[in-house]
Amino acid sequence: MTSSKWFVVLSAAVALAIALAACGSSGDTTGGSGGGVSGEIAGAGSTAQQAAQEAWIAEFESENSGVTISYDPVGSGGGREQFIAGGTAYAGSDAALSTEEGELEKAEKRCAPGQLIEIPDYISPIAIIYNLPGVEELQLDPETLAKIFNQEITSWNDRAIAADNPGAELPDTRITPVNRSDESGTTENFTEYLSEVVPSVWSYEVSGDWPVKGGEAASGTSGVVEAVAAGEGAIGYADASQAGELGVAKVKVGSEYAEPTPEAAAKVLEESPLDKELSPSKYTIAYKLDRKTESEGTYPIVLTSYLIACTKYDSAEEASAVKAYLEYVISPEGQKLAAEQAGSAPLSSALTSKVTPAIEAIEAG
Amino acid sequence: MSQVDTTTNAGQLLAAASGGRRRLGDRVFSRTAVVAAVTILALLAGVAIFLVSEGYPAFTASASELPGGKSFLDYVAPLAFGTVLASAIAAVVAVPLAIAAALFITHIAPPRIAGTLGYLVDLLAAIPSIIYGLWGIFVLGPAAVPVLKWLEEKLGWVPLFEGPASATGRTMLVAGIVLAVMILPIVSAIAREAFAQTPRKLTEGAQALGATRWEMIRMTVLPFGKSSVISGAMLGLGRALGETMAVTIILSVSGAVSFNLISQANPSTIAANIALDFPESSGLAINALIATGLVLFAITLVTNMAARAVIARQNDE
Numbered sequence: 001m002t003s004s005k006w007f008v009v010l011s012a013a014v015a016l017a018i019a020l021a022a023c024g025s026s027g028d029t030t031g032g033s034g035g036g037v038s039g040e041i042a043g044a045g046s047t048a049q050q051a052a053q054e055a056w057i058a059e060f061e062s063e064n065s066g067v068t069i070s071y072d073p074v075g076s077g078g079g080r081e082q083f084i085a086g087g088t089a090y091a092g093s094d095a096a097l098s099t100e101e102g103e104l105e106k107a108e109k110r111c112a113p114g115q116l117i118e119i120p121d122y123i124s125p126i127a128i129i130y131n132l133p134g135v136e137e138l139q140l141d142p143e144t145l146a147k148i149f150n151q152e153i154t155s156w157n158d159r160a161i162a163a164d165n166p167g168a169e170l171p172d173t174r175i176t177p178v179n180r181s182d183e184s185g186t187t188e189n190f191t192e193y194l195s196e197v198v199p200s201v202w203s204y205e206v207s208g209d210w211p212v213k214g215g216e217a218a219s220g221t222s223g224v225v226e227a228v229a230a231g232e233g234a235i236g237y238a239d240a241s242q243a244g245e246l247g248v249a250k251v252k253v254g255s256e257y258a259e260p261t262p263e264a265a266a267k268v269l270e271e272s273p274l275d276k277e278l279s280p281s282k283y284t285i286a287y288k289l290d291r292k293t294e295s296e297g298t299y300p301i302v303l304t305s306y307l308i309a310c311t312k313y314d315s316a317e318e319a320s321a322v323k324a325y326l327e328y329v330i331s332p333e334g335q336k337l338a339a340e341q342a343g344s345a346p347l348s349s350a351l352t353s354k355v356t357p358a359i360e361a362i363e364a365g
Numbered sequence: 366m367s368q369v370d371t372t373t374n375a376g377q378l379l380a381a382a383s384g385g386r387r388r389l390g391d392r393v394f395s396r397t398a399v400v401a402a403v404t405i406l407a408l409l410a411g412v413a414i415f416l417v418s419e420g421y422p423a424f425t426a427s428a429s430e431l432p433g434g435k436s437f438l439d440y441v442a443p444l445a446f447g448t449v450l451a452s453a454i455a456a457v458v459a460v461p462l463a464i465a466a467a468l469f470i471t472h473i474a475p476p477r478i479a480g481t482l483g484y485l486v487d488l489l490a491a492i493p494s495i496i497y498g499l500w501g502i503f504v505l506g507p508a509a510v511p512v513l514k515w516l517e518e519k520l521g522w523v524p525l526f527e528g529p530a531s532a533t534g535r536t537m538l539v540a541g542i543v544l545a546v547m548i549l550p551i552v553s554a555i556a557r558e559a560f561a562q563t564p565r566k567l568t569e570g571a572q573a574l575g576a577t578r579w580e581m582i583r584m585t586v587l588p589f590g591k592s593s594v595i596s597g598a599m600l601g602l603g604r605a606l607g608e609t610m611a612v613t614i615i616l617s618v619s620g621a622v623s624f625n626l627i628s629q630a631n632p633s634t635i636a637a638n639i640a641l642d643f644p645e646s647s648g649l650a651i652n653a654l655i656a657t658g659l660v661l662f663a664i665t666l667v668t669n670m671a672a673r674a675v676i677a678r679q680n681d682e
Contacts, residue, residue, distance in 0.1 A: 007483065019677070047644060047645075073644075074644065075644045075645035075646070075647075076645065077645060077646065077647035077648075078644075078645075078647055081647055082399075100451065119527075174529065174532070176531075176532045176533070176629060179619075181617070181618050181619075181633070181641050181646075182642060182644065182645065183639040183641075183642050183645035183646065184645065208645055209432070209433070209642075210619075212619075213619045213621055213630065214619050214621055214629070214630040215619055215629065215630070215631040216531065216532070216533060216535065217617045217618045217619050217629075218535070218617060219613055219614065219641055223614070226502060227533050227535065230502070230507055230532075230533040230534070230535075231531070231532035231533035232532055233532055234532055251493075261549050268547075277545045298578075310404075
């Protein structure tokens with residue numbers, strides 16, 4: 001008896017809450033205007049950019065109250081697909097539009113020849129995190145790193161690791177390599193690094209799916225961090241901003257061991273050449289990351305995520321809203337916000353000046 | 366429990382009413398009931414049609430087009446294996462526990478404690494699966510690490526505990542135990558209902574003839590509740606087969622097909638694999654995921670049909 005009464009009360013409360021929420025949200029969308037732009041724009045794509053996009057949107061909308069922007073983190077592939085189909089005004093993608101499946105052509109068609117914009121907007125160093133009590137600092141060269149992750153090296157006191165860390169006391173703990181169990185851009189960038197730098201050890205095909213069987217697998221960046229933190233002797237890879245209290249290994253670049261700092265990550269991009277094939281027009285700026293770089297102060301294990309948009313939109317309102325938003329995204333303030341909220345590496349001033357013309361070209365067609 | 370009562374009462378009412386003059390209320394009720402029943406069938410058929418039509422491209426695609434470059438059968442086999450293995454562990458752990466708890470509540474505990482205890486067991490069902498997942502990786506997993514190590518050392522010769530023991534505890538065994546806790550309330554609630562309905566004359570008769578409490582339970586309560594316990598176990602198994610979030614979070618999956626329950630290399634389950642791979646999939650990879658969903662649908666269907674067959678045979682005897 002009493003339980004059914006409770007049920008009635010509870011369902012009434014739920015219904016009321018839903019009704020109130022509906023009122024609230026409809027009130028918001030009709031909210032007044034301020035700032036110079038208005039309208040609604042939709043974007044979709046990379047989950048890596050999600051935290052940054054959310055921060056940008058919140059900040060941008062608070063300054064331009066007439067604009068509503070949405071970003072659906074459906075994943076890079078889905079983001080590119082939706083953009084090509086014309087469902088979204090812009091996309092975020094962890095990889096540049098490729099020519100293999102004709103994506104680049106289709107995207108150019110979605111805008112118009114020469115009107116496609118593709119610029120890097122989000123750079124994030126990927127840290128090698130480890131959990132080994134008593135070992136405060138760890139240095140690894142790429143070959144050792146690859147051998148750890150393909151399970152050739154199974155113990156922390158292996159000779160190869162000792163050679164990289166003279167003087168360190170390494171225990172005989174078993175190594176538990178941790179990888180992502182979901183498909184991810186982080187995995188893709190990390191394996192791309194391994195296969196380019198040490199192809200003799202890392203012979204797997206590069207993809208967002210982890211190729212080696214038998215390791216510890218966890219879902220999402222947070223899952224990997226949690227698994228590494230929980231397992232003594234564990235080592236994994238994750239966005240540098242998420243490393244927290246865990247140890248972060250230095251990776252050998254040239255003759256030095258480099259740390260995953262934002263500056264070192266941004267520098268790699270700066271020194272990398274453009275990918276000519278994937279950058280057919282002046283507003284498509286796709287980098288061929290120089291993972292094999294040996295120059296000092298660079299850290300080549302980075303994830304680069306791109307913004308994809310058009311220079312022409314049908315309505316003037318949409319064009320000006322997209323333009324204003326993307327301008328904010330690549331602005332020093334926007335990049336600083338992403339660095340704070342998502343731990344990304346801000347675009348260097350050289351990069352910013354390189355990508356700015358593309359966004360300035362946006363206009364109503 | 367109470368739903369069972371209301372439906373049987375309603376059925377009796379309907380049967381009584383259909384003999385006499387049909388009133389408006391009866392007609393409305395019977396129409397509504399028919400519509401509800403048809404809706405359920407239509408929903409089921411709709412889901413099946415969706416799974417078949419969206420999964421079909423993956424069945425016919427060549428191996429090179431599918432994720433991982435394997436044929437669909439090779440792709441789904443380890444997943445189906447992992448699904449069945451995790452659910453089997455859950456059932457093996459949960460069913461005896463649920464029967465024991467149900468017996469305690471219905472025939473052994475003093476009434477006051479029994480009521481509270483039954484309520485608490487039911488409460489387990491109200492915890493969202495994501496919470497079980499978090500509990501699994503933050504509490505049960507780390508706590509299981511020494512146990513897994515011990516199993517590897519002492520029982521390493523059993524293929525189930527071959528090791529090497531996981532350093533994080535995110536293994537098939539732990540996932541199975543978490544699933545067991547999740548299905549415990551369903552199995553035990555159904556067993557409890559059945560045990561409580563054991564006719565008094567049977568239980569009292571057995572005791573009057575000098576049977577101990579255990580003999581009374583063995584001779585009257587257990588046989589009486591057998592078919593309900595089986596159907597409860599199957600319902601629980603159904604939930605374990607389809608459970609997604611908890612397994613996704615807890616299990617360290619690397620595609621290996623093995624009965625080794627304590628290592629970091631475990632096969633994934635169909636539901637967890639869909640949850641993990643869907644966000645970054647596009648094109649044929651999505652068809653492949655939906656096709657694995659169809660396989661899960663088939664596994665669940667077969668399980669339920671098997672349970673029906675077992676129950677039907679029980680009732681015949």
